[in-house]
Amino acid sequence: MLSSATIHSSLASFPLFLRHQPLHSSSTLCLCSAVNDHDPLAATPDGDGLQPHPRKHNYKPTSLPQTPLSPEDKVRILELSLVTKRTPQFPGSIFVQSPGDADVASSLPPLNTLFRDRPDHADDVVDEDMLMRAVDIRRNVTTEIFREALMKKGKFGIRYAANLVSSLADFIDYVMIAAAAMKRQPEFSSWSFNLRAKTVIQESEVVPLIRWLKHNSQSYIRIGKLISMTKGNLKSIRLLAEWLNSVGVRGEFLGSVMLRAGDNIFQRSLEELDEIVEYLESKGVRGEWMGYVISRCPGLLCCSMEELRTRVAFYVDMDMNDHDFGTMVFDCPKALGYLTLEEMTQKVNYLKEFGLNNEQVGKLLAFKPELMCCSIEERWKPLVKYLYYLGISRMGMRKILVVKPMVFCIDLESNIVQKVRFFQDLGIQNDAIGKMLVTFPPLLTYSLLKKIRPVVIFLMTRAGVTQTDIAKVIALAPQLLGCSIANKLEVNMKYFLSLGISIRQLGAMIADFPMLLRYNIDVLRPKYQYLRRTMVRPLLDAIEFPRFFSYSLEGRIIPRHKSLVENRINFKLHHMLASTDDEFERKVVAAVDRRIRFESSVKARTISGSLLIMAGEVVPRDSESPDCSIIKTESSCPGTEDSTIQTPHHF
Template sequence: MFLSCQKYNLSVPPGTTPTSTCTIFKCQNPHVSNEHHSILRKHNSKSTAYLLRHLSHKGGGSDHQPIPKPKPSELQDPMPHEEKVKVLELSLVRKRTPQFPGSIYAQSPSDPDVGSSLPPLRTLFQSNDDEDKEEEQEMIMRALEIRRKVTEEVFKEALRRGKFGITYINSLVSRLSGFIDYIMIEAAHLKKLPQYANSTFNLRAKFIIEDSRVVPLIRWLKHNELTNPRIAKLILMSRGKTDSIWSFAEWLKSLRVKGEFLGVVMLNAGQNILQRNHEELDEIVLYLESNGVRKEWMGYVISRCPQLLSFSLEEVNTRVQFYLDMGLNQKDFGTMVFDFPRVLGYYSLEEMNEKVNFLKEFGLQSTDVGRLLAFRPQLMACSIDEQWKPLVKYLYYYGITRDGMRRMLNIKPMVFCADLQRTIVPKVRFFEDIGVQKDAIGNMLVKFPPLLTYSLDKKIKPVVIFLMTKAGVNEKDIGKVIALGPELLGCHIVHKLDVHVKYFLSLGIRLRQLGEMIADFPMLLRYSTNVLRPKYIYLRRTMVRPLQDLIEFPRFLSYSLEGRIIPRHKILVENQINMKLRYMLACTDEEFNRMVKGIIRKRHRFESGVTNDDTSHPQSDTQGFEHVVTTEDINADVTTLQLFFTKMEVLNDLITAGIVQQHFNELVEKKELLCLNKQNSSSQFVTRHLTCKDRIAIKRANETIRVRTMLGVAET
């Protein structure tokens, strides 16, 4: 390799005595073009630039002027872009990077700053050309990104000291870019203070993180079951002032807001809730307490509707007055807000007015709507276009009028909150499948609206299966039973229906007969056994009616014992009338009295010998009562009368027997019936003259004895 040497003589400034001659040799490859190449190793770049400037200065010699000191930008040779990026990374990194021996930018562990041997950063941003300005802008953005990464590492290290997991830290920090920028800006601003003028960026960033108490705040929020996204959103809402989160949480605790709802309230109470004054919030709370919302309810109300805290006092007053104008008092308003807090602060006033006007179209007044909302405020959560209008069309298709819908709304408002396709339509289709007629479905829904709120698989189908398998209702009558008694679907199978079925079967009623009774009167299974038992005992023991009468007329158990059964039975006994239970009870008091008078009038005419009675009886002999005794009954056997006196002690508890005893005493007083020897078994009874009334009493006694004998009553 051939080298060429060039000799340069240094000129010494005037007034100095040269002590020696310095010669600079420039060695280069003669085969390489004499072009300027940037030297990567520049330990003495300033000295070299100063020397080259001196050598290229014009007018050498003794009259040479003093060489001015060059500017830093003139001393520094242009640096490649890759070299600038490397200098930025080495200057802004958080930790010292490993360096090999002899590295250009030496960094020793004893250096207080990792960039102690690096060129100043200001030398990287000195440009005059437009292209250089664009490059400088790019370098500034690159420097910010490096600083942001360094700040993230400092923040992650603080979280690791707080005993958080690596996965949790990475997930949380990735959502806190705004808070990371806040730490970076505050750490840079902190350098202006004298006590932090010479401190590193990492130290200033650590001080900002510790001063904000963000790590204990994250620990507390995580303890209260807040997820990473919610914690990040809450910290960003604080705008760096995390103390506002602590103070607002203490205020919520004073209102008895539970810890699991603290984060939810702070997130949903508005973007500026952390910047609001607590005195304004106290005024809202006091206003709600003055209108019926109890203090112990306030935490529950705010937990379920934190939007209340985002309103001003005037807006809250407008919303409260909206409900008070519909006739609600403070007690009803307070319970309504407690039952459904969203009714007050979640919906807009326009939406609330629109829903109230829609409810008024069913014929309800403002006060009626107020009572309806006080009872079921969840109606405000329903959508008019998505829920109410399709439901109204569906009900109208099954023949339910506006009055029927109003009745359904008053009895069970939750029907208008149910989902049409998922809740109502499958149940109506099931009723059609079991045989309920289309026109009967509408009447059934109007009669018992809670039916639409029951579960199809857990409530309705099990009851239908029970009626068909355990209660004796056949497949042909099951639709009729459900249509006539939809209330049966609301009864508990084990505690209600099964108990009643076992009770009726214990009376001697067969399963098939019980099914027919239920088909005739489905409400039979809804009465309490404590109500049924006294009526049955009175029917069998006092009225001395067979079980078949109850099977033929199961509605007997639906009438009041003290209000209808006993009074009417006494009237029939006093007038010696016997009729079927259907005609005895299934009429009004006026019709019953008119029917009894007609029977008595017909009897008197028969006894007086009048046969051409032109008065008509409301019921025939076979339909209503046992007709009076004819002349054939006058020739009663004497042994029948003797048997009557033998059974008298058994029938003392019966009203009928008492009447017979009374007639017997009257006959003895009249001496129309003589007893020759009552104690002797061969006693004979001689009848001198028995009226028709006496014959009737004797016949009733015979029938009573026959019935008692069939029932197996022991003789005394």
């Protein structure tokens, strides 16, 4: 029979084993019952034993009935307490048979029928809850070891180390599995799990790598994702980062490039990456552009050479030379490596529906490669329907696409529709808005609040344009909305006011010729000086015909003015300039003919009056020949001997 001291010592060590076993309430009650049954300080049957005070600390009374232990279970507990040497255990461990035990069976969890609700002879069934709990405990131990390594060796703060560890769950599992696998090796079989986990962390050199990534402006979230992507091959991060630096990728973009490149980027060799860079350089992408291109489209690094050649040939087949291809890749690297070949083909075919051939599409994409990044269903088709609503034909859309392809890249609802509604509020009709957009496609790319609206307010408040004329001004000259108020419109306004033109007259001039405010002062000043000094015309002529400032001084104004002077005729500015050369010549001939007839009639009257004064008498009526006029000439009155006055030859 065992002594009471032996039983007490065995029971004192028994809860250490039970800490990591799933206990049910019934099992706990059984255990308490077993302890009470074998308590050496319990009262003797005779009532003479010691009566200790009842235990109060951590005591949880229960009213449930307690199941007593069977004699076999009691014997098993006593045999377990007699084991002199057992396999060392740690939190979260599972009992493993060890040849060093005094009794191999003693390493097994005792009392299967006591602590598990399963029938006898069911030892082959694995308790998944117990295993998962053990794994969680070991994972927590590994997390604490890794956090301690970050703070001691990496000199990281407590908060940063905790945040970093929370984003490295995959790496924690990797360390835990590697440390557990080290126990199978003879040289590590006697090491504790903590020591093996520290060894794995130290050999992986993860702490210096994290310090280096943090030095390159990488957040702990990116660091965690990068380490998880390597699948344990941490050296590949530094090798790839050094290669990216060699091709021109800046330090703050290293993490972003490696994350967006793809999962297999760390499995690619540096020779494959060099081959991709050399091929792009041979197709027109400059070496100094390579870092920028890779930063914008890291997916190029994951393309195979066959796929990359196919993508390049897609653009080269549209008569795109190396220079255009290189600039296209630099402007929009996603046009080469972001889309699939099927999507690229669909977008090119859709652009050809506007009447563009293969070469024109190539030039368009070289000029604005961002078109390849726009969705057909979400961006282009709604825009085409809306332009049709404004009365723009397919040829008008083609002009918009060729002149300002950015229109097909901006959002319809938040950008284009808002501007069209603003023009409608000004009183411009839909068909006139469509003509405006075709005439000046960049209008849709201007900001409504920062560009278009301020210009309209300036024209109405400072340039003298009335509310009834503002719609006409904008419809006839939408280019005004693209002019700078401070550098163009206000400067021209002040110049015209300095000439003596009132604000009301300036507003009428702008309503008659809205493009008046777009000309440079250096162009306006010589024309005005020629009008006033050489042509000797009043300022009112310029006010009545403001389009005068739109004609070329050397090409039209001066030659036509000289022609009028030589022919001794005079035209208004409108008749002088607003006609073609042939029409102007016909006008000049007709005006000269009228001048000659007028001068002839005036001189005839003058000569007739002179003759009457000199003769001092009136010629009798019967002496007049019916074929001769009062003024007789040799040619007009045959038979007369004398002629009073010789008429000029041109009469």
